[in-house]
Amino acid sequence: MTYLEAIRTAMSEEMQRDDNVFVLGEDIGKGGVMNATKGMRDRFGEWRVLDTPLTESAIVGVAIGAAMGGMRPIAEIQFADFIYPATNQIISEAAKIRYRSNNDWYCPVVIRAPYGATGGGGLYHSQCPESVFFGTPGLKIVAPSSAYDAKGLLKASIRDNDPVLYFEHKKCYLYVSDEVPDEDYTVPIGKAAVKREGGDITVIAYGMAVHHALKAADELEKEDISVHVLDLRTLQPLDQPAILEAAAKTGKIMIFHEDNKTGGVGAEAAAILAEQLLYELDAPVIRFCPPDIPAVGMSPTLEKFFLPTADRVKEAMRRLAEL
Amino acid sequence: MSSPHAGRHRQLGLTDEQTLQMYTNMLLARKFDERATLIQRSGKTAFHISSIGQEAAQVGAAFALEKQHDYFLPYYRDYALVLSVGMTVRELMLALFLKAEDVNGGRQMPGHFGYRKHHIVTASSPVGTQVLHAVGFSLMSLIKKQNCVAFVTFGEGASNQGDVHEGFNFAGVFKLPVIFMCENNRYAISVPEHRQVAGRVVDRAAGYGFPGVRVDGNDALEVYRAVKEARERALRGAGPTLIEAVMYRIAPHSTSDDDMLYRTKEEVEYHREQDGIASFRRYLFDCGILNEELDRHVTDHVNREVNEAAKYADQAPYPAPEQALLHVYAESAGDDGCRS
Known part of the structure; x- marks a missing residue:
């Protein structure tokens, strides 16, 4: 099953299981510009797959109200690049509702944000805005x-009783496909996963970077460099605990993500180490991340320069192994 | 019946008892407000934000809505509103004194209401954000056929925020059961209405395809009528209403503000004369619902309640310091972790 189908299946199964679950966002009735909600309006009706006006703050703010009212909304932001008008609703409202009310109110909302570069997206269809929200207590972030x-x-x-920002990498949608069981299961929030055992260097990554790291690791194996990937x-x-364990395994650590280097998740991981x-x-x-420029340029040469690739990360991994 | 208007409340469907209760609630909010200002000035508490001049509209609105059924999304001056839909003056005092027993556990500034049991939805300080939450509650009501409305208030300053306009549009598109009430008290901290709002707040409703109603915010019965009609519209599926209740903020913005930097004593005095509580009192006298003796009794009762609440809150313990670490997330998975 593809990553995109997995997202659609998860939404559909949860909507089937619980009448309180519904999706709202721009153009999602026709299936969404990413096809994440394809066919869902026919199955669940237009109120549960709700096409909203073009207003990101309202998509999130209305979802927050509905969540406090007992529903379990999934707010789809069309591109993560467009999430900023909703930032106040996410940081000032969703993330603080339980805390500020002394546990009287809570806000079980999911905000899905398709992020990352896929090629030809330019500045505003490629961004990785994780670092804007990272470090906001009260908010959970998965990728x-x-x-x-x-x-x-x-x-x-x-199913979580707190707000979750769900970053889905657009490059993974169709590029990534793996075994997904039919039976109901969840992956616990807050748990990392070892994707590859190795003894020479450790790469800590998330999202599309994991696939680049794994590909590079396969190639480096031929050079007798053994890579551990978390x-x-x-x-x-x-x-x-997972970060410390993975790092202790090799003592040589690279943190690899597509978000900018400064103030990114990698900075926090490095501080923990x-x-x-x-x-x-x-x-x-080592932090292997794109340079601190605003975003990905549209021209192929600019984009190639910005984006991490398996080849480039492989070189950086080899250098780390040789240190 | 000395006034030609006597009996207006009965025509609107309010009993004499309800009308007297409205007066009592206005007075309670006013006395709380005056006492809270004194307590802050004495140095016992950090901050108070006043609602003097806005009580009549708040009580009028509250009585047109259904307690513990409709959802209330007040803004930070709505003492009379929250007192009318379930909160007690003791709870307001506990919030003022920032004590452990405060609904918010002393975490929030006073005036940031929230009380799940009473359907009073938790509020923050960035103005206007609650309008979108109200729209969310009304969407929930429609999808789940709850037959309830969401009632949200905000000032004329907040009416300029994007969230307010996004909320108007969203609710207008889906004809949601939500009532927007702007408490236009003519000042957003120091900036007067004419420098804050282009055109009139009420006219903004037309841009979103639903009715706007402008009412005298000092006339509790007029506000009651407008909110009641808006609620009926909402519940029959006709969509939202914007009510602009025009009033005047008698007190400075907050205890941290010196209003003489931007307005005159004469201007404030002029508006003090239009006080909605005084005119409602006169109305009750005209109707024979209230007389000097009963008024003294009501006032004594309200004063006693405020005294007892202030004393209780003053003596109540502060939250334990390590309480600060609690409730960032649900304490345990599987349950909602909430109190009520």
Whole structure:
């Protein structure tokens, strides 16, 4: 099953299971511009697959109200690049509702945000806005890399009693396909997964970067470089024990993501290692991330320069192994 | 019956008892407000934000709605509203004193209401955000056939926020059962209405395809009528209504504000004369519902309630410091983790 089908299946199964679950967003009635909700309006009706006006703050704000009213909304942001008008609703409202009301109110909303570059998206159809929301207590953030995790984490997010920001990488939609069981399951929020065992270097990644890292690791194996790959899966709360365990295995750590380097998830992971594992490190912690420029340029040459690729990360991984 | 208008409340479907209760609630909010200002000035509490001049409209609206059934999304001056839909003056005092027993556990500034049991939805400080939540509640009501409305208030300053306009449009498109009430008190902190709002707030409704009604916010019965009609419209599927209740903020923006920097004593005095509580009192006298003796009794009762509440809240313990760490997320998976 593809990653995209996994997302659609998770939504459909949860809507079948619980009448309180519904989806709202722009153009989702016809299936959404990504096809994530394809066929769902026919099955569940227009009120449960609700085409909204073109207003991101309202999509999230209305979802928050409905969630406090007992429903389990899935708010779809068409492209993560367009999420910023809703930032106040996410950070000032959703993330603080339980805390500010002293546990009187809570807000079980899921905000799905298709993120990342796929080629030809330019500045505003390619962004990775994780770092804007990362570090907001009260908010959970997930970013699956496999179809199995996409389904299991989306189900877990819908059933969670706190707001979850669900980053789905657009490049994974059709590129990633793996075994997804028919039976109901969830993937716990807050748990990373070891994707590959290795002894020379550790790569910590999430989203599409996991696939680049795995491809590079396969190639480096031919050069007798053994790579351990940890997929964070959840960005907030970070799975600290898993990060420390994966790092301690090799002592040479690279953190790899498509979001900008400064202030990204990698900075926090590096800080965790500096605080808790410094004396077990055999090399400086490396962050392999795009440069601190606003976003991906549209022209193929600019995009290629910005984006991490398996080839480029492989070179950086080899250098780390040779240190 | 000395006034030609005496009996208006009965024509609107309100009993004499309800009308007297409306007066009592206005007075309770006013006395709480005056006491809270004094308590802050004495240095016992950090902050108070006043609603003096806005009580009549708030009570009028509350009585047109159904307690613990409809959803209330008040803004930070709605003391008389929350007192009318279930909160007690003791709870308001506990919030003022930031004590552990406060509904919000002393976490929020006073005036940031929320009380799930009474369908009062938790509020934040960035203005206007609650309008979208109200639309969300009304969407829930429609999808789940709850037959209830969401009632949301905001100031004329907040009426400029994008969230308010996005909420109007969203509710207009789907004809949702929501009532928007702007408490136009003529000032957004220091900036007067004419420098804050282009055109009139009420006219904005036309742009979103639903009716706007402008009412005298000092006339509790007029506000009651407008909200009642809006509720009936909402429940028969005709969609939202915007009500602009025009009033005047008698007090400074908050205890941290000096209003003499931007308006005159004369202007404030002029508006104090239009006080909606005083005119409602006169109306009750005209109807024979209230007399000097009963008024003294009501006032004494309200004063006693405020005194007892202030004393209780003053003596109540603060939250334990480590309470700060609780309720960032649900404590355990599987249940909602909430109190009520």
